[in-house]
Amino acid sequence: MPPAPDSPRNWSRTYVSVIIVEVVSLVMLWWLQSHYGA
Amino acid sequence: MHALDWAVVAAYVAWLVWDGVKRTKLENTTESYFLANRSMPWWAVGLSVMATQLSAITLVGTTGQGYNDGLRFVQFYYGLPIAMIILCVTLVPFFYRARVYTAYEYLERRFDLKTRTFTSGLFLISRAMSCGAIAAAPAVVLSVVLGWSVTLTTLLILVPAVIYTMLGGVQAVTWTDVKTMSLTVIALIIAMVFLVMGLPSGVRVDDALTIAGGTGRLNAFDFDFTLTETYTFWSGMLGGLFLMLSYFGCDQSQVQRYLTAKSVDDGRTSLLMSAFWKIPLQVLVLIVGVFTFLFYLFNQPPLLFNPVHDARVRSSAVAAAYEGLEREFQSTFDARRQAALDIAAARRSGDVREQARATDEFSRHDVTLRGIRSQAIGLVRKATDDAAYNDVNYVFPTWITTALPIGIVGLWIAAIITAATDSIAAELNSLSTASVIDFYKRLMNPTATDAHYLLVSRLTTGLWGIFAGFVAVYASSLGSLIEVVNRFGSFFYGSILGVFMLAILTKRTTGTGAFVGLTAGMIAVASVAIGRPDISFLWHNVIGAVVVFSVGLTLSIFNKRSEDQKKLELKPF
Numbered sequence: 187m188p189p190a191p192d193s194p195r196n197w198s199r200t201y202v203s204v205i206i207v208e209v210v211s212l213v214m215l216w217w218l219q220s221h222y223g224a
Numbered sequence: 225m226h227a228l229d230w231a232v233v234a235a236y237v238a239w240l241v242w243d244g245v246k247r248t249k250l251e252n253t254t255e256s257y258f259l260a261n262r263s264m265p266w267w268a269v270g271l272s273v274m275a276t277q278l279s280a281i282t283l284v285g286t287t288g289q290g291y292n293d294g295l296r297f298v299q300f301y302y303g304l305p306i307a308m309i310i311l312c313v314t315l316v317p318f319f320y321r322a323r324v325y326t327a328y329e330y331l332e333r334r335f336d337l338k339t340r341t342f343t344s345g346l347f348l349i350s351r352a353m354s355c356g357a358i359a360a361a362p363a364v365v366l367s368v369v370l371g372w373s374v375t376l377t378t379l380l381i382l383v384p385a386v387i388y389t390m391l392g393g394v395q396a397v398t399w400t401d402v403k404t405m406s407l408t409v410i411a412l413i414i415a416m417v418f419l420v421m422g423l424p425s426g427v428r429v430d431d432a433l434t435i436a437g438g439t440g441r442l443n444a445f446d447f448d449f450t451l452t453e454t455y456t457f458w459s460g461m462l463g464g465l466f467l468m469l470s471y472f473g474c475d476q477s478q479v480q481r482y483l484t485a486k487s488v489d490d491g492r493t494s495l496l497m498s499a500f501w502k503i504p505l506q507v508l509v510l511i512v513g514v515f516t517f518l519f520y521l522f523n524q525p526p527l528l529f530n531p532v533h534d535a536r537v538r539s540s541a542v543a544a545a546y547e548g549l550e551r552e553f554q555s556t557f558d559a560r561r562q563a564a565l566d567i568a569a570a571r572r573s574g575d576v577r578e579q580a581r582a583t584d585e586f587s588r589h590d591v592t593l594r595g596i597r598s599q600a601i602g603l604v605r606k607a608t609d610d611a612a613y614n615d616v617n618y619v620f621p622t623w624i625t626t627a628l629p630i631g632i633v634g635l636w637i638a639a640i641i642t643a644a645t646d647s648i649a650a651e652l653n654s655l656s657t658a659s660v661i662d663f664y665k666r667l668m669n670p671t672a673t674d675a676h677y678l679l680v681s682r683l684t685t686g687l688w689g690i691f692a693g694f695v696a697v698y699a700s701s702l703g704s705l706i707e708v709v710n711r712f713g714s715f716f717y718g719s720i721l722g723v724f725m726l727a728i729l730t731k732r733t734t735g736t737g738a739f740v741g742l743t744a745g746m747i748a749v750a751s752v753a754i755g756r757p758d759i760s761f762l763w764h765n766v767i768g769a770v771v772v773f774s775v776g777l778t779l780s781i782f783n784k785r786s787e788d789q790k791k792l793e794l795k796p797f
Binding site: 195197200201204205207208211212215216218219221222223 | 295298302305306308309312313433434436437438440442443444445489492496499500503504507
């Protein structure tokens with residue numbers, strides 16, 4: 187089966203959104219630690 | 225377990241096997257058997273990538289870690305999203321354009337045959353051993369919880385995996401991964417609901433979090449830069465980054481998942497699914513563990529969660545000491561529960577001083593209880609010679625079988641069994657691919673028909689399944705070997721990543737440079753592991769990759785210069 191052609195999709199936005207999701211996750215974990223943590 | 229629970233387990237496992245076997249007729253070429261004709265949708269591949277990584281050890285061991293240590297373990301995954309982005313930019317398009325079956329095939333095109341054979345051989349050794357360990361760990365726990373022999377629980381996990389992987393190939397593996405990943409998430413959410421509902425009246429979720437937080441179980445960040453501590457922010461960000469780059473980029477069991485996707489874009493999207501969801505999912509698993517701790521804060525737990533060891537200690541020479549500990553445990557447990565209830569009551573009434581007093585008392589009793597448990601585990605080790613015994617692995621299975629209603633217990637046991645089955649199936653599939661493509665077809669029999677290779681692939685899958693079964697039964701009888709086998713993989717991961725870094729990031733590196741670099745990296749990691757056993761295994765990945773990269777590149781530059789010099793000397797003027 188021949189390879190499907192690549193789409194001209196711009197991936198940099200997706201990569202930035204991955205970083206944003208990670209930062210938001212870490213901020214939420216930080217809040218949990220600072221609010222309830224020992 | 226109730227008959228209805230067994231019916232749920234049997235029905236689910238039978239469905240997985242039937243659905244896998246019915247795909248046999250679709251698998252009529254090696255490309256369809258190993259790569260599903262590169263036609264899988266991104267979401268199925270993405271779930272398969274996540275399911276392969278999420279084994280039964282995650283469901284049983286990680287919830288136990290949440291119970292014992294809280295959220296600390298999540299730091300292990302902080303480097304994962306960045307690793308996924310790096311892989312999407314670098315290795316994923318390389319693999320797709322090279323139209324390879326295995327990651328190691330690419331190394332022959334870039335370097336030479338010996339580098340490909342060496343790395344593929346390392347993969348086969350480490351994965352074959354870890355496949356046995358992945359089966360052994362849940363088999364041991366299930367044998368204790370269900371009261372079956374380890375051989376029987378090992379067969380319960382391995383036989384379905386071998387059948388549907390042998391017959392249905394990568395399509396069977398991927399679609400069962402999709403089902404099991406969905407079941408796992410549903411089972412975790414159900415567990416969370418029951419755990420929250422299990423809090424005593426008068427204790428709100430907010431109070432429960434305050435109590436858990438007071439014990440440090442909600443701490444998800446440790447910024448100490450120490451090489452000896454496994455789970456810190458830095459070990460996760462750097463050591464974890466290198467580990468994830470190696471696992472998702474250079475380990476055939478993962479590379480094969482995204483090679484089945486329709487295009488480079490679908491391959492990238494499937495990997496990024498883990499980048500988005502892995503940390504939240506891991507937090508959910510650990511929070512379930514934290515709430516299991518809260519459940520056993522208000523409901524009397526046994527001193528030891530492993531009933532087999534409990535019985536053995538009671539009939540041993542240390543029985544009297546054990547019973548003494550049990551009495552001490554009971555009174556301290558009651559005092560800690562009362563302190564926890566006092567914290568909740570003080571929070572409701574807004575009495576800050578009373579809350580501080582109750583918190584101090586709670587912490588004091590909690591430390592005492594930890595000490596009593598440690599002493600009890602010490603008695604187990606003395607009475608049973610099980611030096612690696614870790615009670616936390618039995619906490620969550622005990623909660624499942626004693627606190628959940630009929631039917632849900634079956635759902636959870638099915639989730640644990642099939643989480644193990646799925647990870648093993650993916651590994652058997654990739655072991656078969658590397659054996660056939662990198663060794664049998666490349667070195668032993670390069671001119672056979674595709675039908676012949678397909679038959680050999682199915683037989684190889686079965687043989688690796690039998691091998692994994694033997695390793696699992698043997699490993700489970702030795703206890704500590706499971707940990708040794710798991711750490712064994714970390715000897716290779718960083719070094720293999722170093723070879724791929726040389727392949728992609730440098731133009732000068734020669735085959736000999738990569739080969740010698742790989743050997744040097746493994747020697748460096750082994751030296752550190754033996755000479756400084758206190759250094760966390762996560763750093764082995766960084767050390768391996770850096771040594772391979774620097775030695776391989778330096779040697780290649782030196783080699784190239786001496787070759788250029790020879791050419792100059794031979795050149796007639």
